[in-house]
Amino acid sequence: MKRRRFLHRIGSILAVLGVTEAEWLTLGNRYYQALAQPSSRKLALLIGINQYPQIPALSGCLMDVELQRELLIHRFGFQGSDILTLTEEQASREFIEAAFLDHLGKQAKPDDVVVFHFSGYGSRVKLETSPDRMQNALVTANVSQKSQDDKIVNYILEETLLLLLRSLPTDRVTAVLDTSYYAPSSVLGLKTRALQESVEAKLAADELDLLKQLKTQKLPSTPVVLAATSNPKQSAREGLFSGFSAGLFTYALTQYLWEFTPATTIQVALSHVENSLSKLGSKQQPALLSNQKNSLAQDVENFSPNLSPTKGEALNSPPSLVGKGAGGLGFPDDVKSQLLPDNTIGAEGAVSAIEEDGKTVHLWLAGLPPQVLLYYGVNSRFTLATTEQLVLRSRTGLTAKAQISKIDSTTPLQVGQLVQEAVRVLPRNINLTIALDTGLERIERVDATSAFATFSRVSTVVIGEKPADYLFAKLQQTPSRYGLFSLGGELIPNITGEVGEAVKLTVQRLAPKLSTLLAAKLWRxxxxxxxxxxxxxxxxxxxxxxxxxxxxxxxxxxxxxxxxxxxxxxxxxxxxxxxxxxxxxxxxxxxxxxxxxxxxxxxxxxxxxxxxxxxxxxxxxxxxxxxxxxxxxxxxxxxxxxxxxxxxxxxxxxxxxxxxxxxxxxxxxxxxxxxxxxxxxxxxxxxxxxxxxxxxxxxxxxxxxxxxxxxxxxxxxxxxxxxxxxxxxxxxxxxxxxxxxxxxxxxxxxxxxxxx
Known part of the structure; x- marks a missing residue:
């Protein structure tokens, strides 16, 4: 793209935001100056959108960006100045594409490492050139624009994104898409990242022009594209954790990348990430996105994609569909790791700040298993590479404060040092938490709260207000019946109430199952x-x-x-x-x-x-x-x-x-x-x-x-x-x-x- 056109496109959106072009260039000096740095470099563009105009807000997309950024800096050696983040209103279609072309396209050189991440809504839209089928698209912050005759949507086609990724001059490209495209008719449990498709909507002319231009270019790259779901009808969901919300896929993936280092086959990593998603209440099956739909899962043994360190067991291969063939994003069975961590040993977190001459240490603990984090207690301990131990004194979400157990080392603490778990302290009074669906009437919620209160070690919350383990709700097909669901909306079988049965009777029927579910929570x-x-x-x-x-x-x-x-x-x-x-x-x-x-x-x-x-x-x-x-x-x-x-x-x-x-x-x-x-x-x-x-x-x-x-x-x-x-x-x-x-x-x- 011509420099003049790039500035013109950025200028139009900055005018809407009330930011001058000069101010943007000043803010962006940290990555424009990086052009002078020698190769090989590591570049990233991270997108997260919670707030959309006239659309229900999401909750975890900004945290997804933070999870990815901290992972890339502390685990994979990225410089903060080489990571560009676009969040909320900054993440318009024009701005995303312009930043992609300038931050990634102009700077990346052969053998450089590139990471792209998107968290936000997805949807489906028709193209005038293909009126018989809908196409997947990413929903940007400036969702739509009104014209006299038609509704114009500012979506980025999935196809456009794949072509942009392939246009980069390096093969060491990884993209993570924590979104989905088919919106369910009704949502039970966790929020989903998919908007209902609109048959009347039309793509912006600039988007179609860019797609047409990309299709005429030689596209040398074969990127790894990790998608939150493998089944088109599955929903990418986000959850509420210990004081923060995040995309289930992003959190499970980044946690795995923090803690694990070895790499053998894709099967090992797939089962890890999907195991974690299951424990978080979702049946999502992550996928490796491929253009070549008819040649999947070929020669996958020993596969190890871009975001995986070497040594032993697979670190990052959550995708389950592997394409191979001309024109597709295919990978032979001997693809090796491209993005390697600076330290080959995994960690539960890193030192993020140091206060009081080293007496107080701030930690980022995104490497702890998600189901463990909520109950991670005071006096838990971590070790540093220098063998000192840090004692946990307080924790809020993923951040914690700790102190050195014995100050007898001449080696000063440094920000960025990795920390590994040494001692796990868990409370004995852990309860099973049942969320009450907002679809319940007020009297139904009162009755359910009263009924669950009769069980020891069971507590209730309103869905979305605090972390929970399961969901109590009406059956969507039979609203006069109640049941217990996973947070992803999956009905727990064999314990649903009868038609017209009172809430309290259904809850009483749950008694044996609640004991089992709490037991499973404890051994997890x-x-x-x-x-x-x-x-x-x-x-x-x-x-x-x-x-x-x-x-x-x-x-x-x-x-x-x-x-x-x-x-x-x-x-x-x-x-x-x-x-x-x-x-x-x-x-x-x-x-x-x-x-x-x-x-x-x-x-x-x-x-x-x-x-x-x-x-x-x-x-x-x-x-x-x-x-x-x-x-x-x-x-x-x-x-x-x-x-x-x-x-x-x-x-x-x-x-x-x-x-x-x-x-x-x-x-x-x-x-x-x-x-x-x-x-x-x-x-x-x-x-x-x-x-x-x-x-x-x-x-x-x-x-x-x-x-x-x-x-x-x-x-x-x-x-x-x-x-x-x-x-x-x-x-x-x-x-x-x-x-x-x-x-x-x-x-x-x-x-x-x-x-x-």
């Missing part, structure tokens, strides 16, 4: 694959007649094999099966009738003990049961008992230890399974004792089966992990009302898969 708080210091690896496999087929693998990322560790290789995965599964879903698919097992490798120098808990599709609790062999097998009234599962150092154990009589077989479709594999250096004495209080019949002695007293088990589990910590006496006044968990003593992996 143990997740620490990123921060654990135990050297462990766990693989979920399908057993076959030849060799096991790997479904997914988890391993701690901040530990390394020592020379004394026994190195046992895993069986070669069935890559054809993995590719087939990946082609359809980012969550692995397990066929009905499959025989399953976990293979757990203890690479540490200590024995570890194991517990497996989980939820199936109807949110029924399940557990791994390791049965003792009865001393008198012919005695009919012998009570079945469970035993500890222990893995010696350097050994590998398969679970369940299958034989013809006791095998874990997927016998019926459960659609979705979530399982938490938790390991500790100390025995799970209280957990096993609680498991043995349940009344199991001989017929129920399957290796993985129903968990009868899930809340008691979850509380006993946390107490066992607390007992394994050696730091209780050091943290005065905390142990009585908190669980204290030391990363040197436990590891917790999350696995999710579908059954079809």
């Amino acid at each position: 708080l143990t997740e620490n694959q990123g921060s654990s210091r135990l050297a462990l690896k766990a693989t979920l496999e399908i057993i076959s007649d030849t060799s096991p087929s790997v479904v997914m693998q988890r391993e701690t990322v901040r530990t390394f094999k020592t020379e004394t560790s026994i190195k046992k290789s895993l069986p070669t995965p069935n890559s054809a099966r993995a590719k087939q599964q990946l082609s359809a879903n980012s969550t692995p698919i397990v066929p009905i009738g499959s025989r399953m097992q976990y293979r757990v490798e203890n690479q540490s120098d200590r024995p570890v003990y194991l517990i497996l808990l989980g939820l199936n599709n109807n949110h029924t609790a399940i557990a791994l049961h390791s049965w003792k062999t009865p001393q008198e097998p012919n005695t009919a009234d012998t009570k079945p008992l469970l035993k500890e599962v222990v893995i010696p150092p350097g050994e590998t154990l398969t679970l369940p230890q299958t034989n013809a009589a006791s095998a874990w077989v997927i016998s019926e479709p459960a659609l979705f399974n979530e399982q938490q594999l938790i390991l500790s250096t100390a025995p799970f004495s209280e957990t096993v004792a609680a498991l043995n209080t349940a009344k199991y019949s001989t017929a129920e002695q399957s290796p993985i089966g129903p968990l009868l007293n899930s809340l008691d088990i979850a509380q006993a589990l946390l107490q066992d992990l607390h007992n394994a910590s050696a730091l209780k006496t050091e943290i005065n006044g905390t142990a009585a009302d908190s669980y204290i968990l030391d990363v040197n003593n436990w590891a917790s992996f999350s696995f999710s898969f579908q059954v079809m």
Whole structure:
């Protein structure tokens, strides 16, 4: 684009904003001056829009920009002066495109790294050249303009954006689109980022001209474009967290990029990000956007896209659809990482400011798992690369204040230093929070609040006012019935009220399920694959007649094999099966009738003990049961008992230890399974004792089966992990009302898969 035209287009929007061109150029000196810097550079353009004229406001788009900016600076070595952010009214169509062409197009050189991010509404619009179909588009801050005859919309076509990305002179381009395009007829739960399409709307002439111009140019780049959803009808949602709102996809993605470093296959990262989305109440499946719709999921093994550091497990590959072919945004199976972190070790956050001569340290904690952040307590500890420990003194949202535990180092603290979790402090009085839908009448909300108040450890809030775990609302198809929903609007099955049933009766029906859901919330708080210091690896496999087929693998990322560790290789995965599964879903698919097992490798120098808990599709609790062999097998009234599962150092154990009589077989479709594999250096004495209080019949002695007293088990589990910590006496006044968990003593992996 000509410089004159660029200034003209910027001038028009600045006039509306009341900002002079000279003022804009002064504000922009920090990135115009960057033109003189040598290559290779890292450039970013981040867009976030909460406030739209005459459209319901979004809540999390500005936080998305902040999440991305802090990640790029502290984790990937971007200079703040090379990151341009356009937010709210600045993010007009003209301004976004002009900034793209000038900030990215003019400055980027071969081998430079470029990141583009958009958070805001998406929609669909018809082109006069293609009146028979709707096209995806990003909704900008100046949504529309009125003309005498037609409604002109200032959208940026998804196609235009893809062509702009491809026009850049570097292949090291990554874009993140936290938006969606199909607006649901009614929204239940979290806000969605999609506007209803308008068949009368027409694109602005300048947008069509730019699209036409781009189509005539040679487009050398093959960018990685990460989309919030893989299914066109899915909605990109945003959630309310601990004092802030954010896009679910952006938060899950950036949290993963903070904490994890290694990179192997796309399947690993996909399952991590989607696991996190599921725990946040959404069934979103992120995707790798492709122009070539008919050639998806080809040769994806060992794929590792631009935003992934090297070493071990995949860091950034949330997309599930991979295109390959002429004209598409396709990638061969040997694509390597392009955007590497400055430090190959992951972190839970970074030092953002220092006060009082180093006595008070401000932290940015975007690397903590989202479900853990809300309950992250005072006296939690972090370590620096210089081995000093920081003790958490207060926290508000993603920001916290901490103090150095012992000021005996000659190395001064510096802004930007990464911090890693050392001790996790969690309160003991954690409740299950139920949000009441605004679609309920006032008397219905009063009755629901009163009914839920009869349960211990259950509290209620109005949806959107405070963070919540689930939603109580009317069934949209049958408004005279009530039910419990995920925050993404998914109905929890088998617990809905009858037609015309009173609110209180429906709530009473929920009692057993509420206990299970609270239990699952508690064991999810143990997740620490990123921060654990135990050297462990766990693989979920399908057993076959030849060799096991790997479904997914988890391993701690901040530990390394020592020379004394026994190195046992895993069986070669069935890559054809993995590719087939990946082609359809980012969550692995397990066929009905499959025989399953976990293979757990203890690479540490200590024995570890194991517990497996989980939820199936109807949110029924399940557990791994390791049965003792009865001393008198012919005695009919012998009570079945469970035993500890222990893995010696350097050994590998398969679970369940299958034989013809006791095998874990997927016998019926459960659609979705979530399982938490938790390991500790100390025995799970209280957990096993609680498991043995349940009344199991001989017929129920399957290796993985129903968990009868899930809340008691979850509380006993946390107490066992607390007992394994050696730091209780050091943290005065905390142990009585908190669980204290030391990363040197436990590891917790999350696995999710579908059954079809």
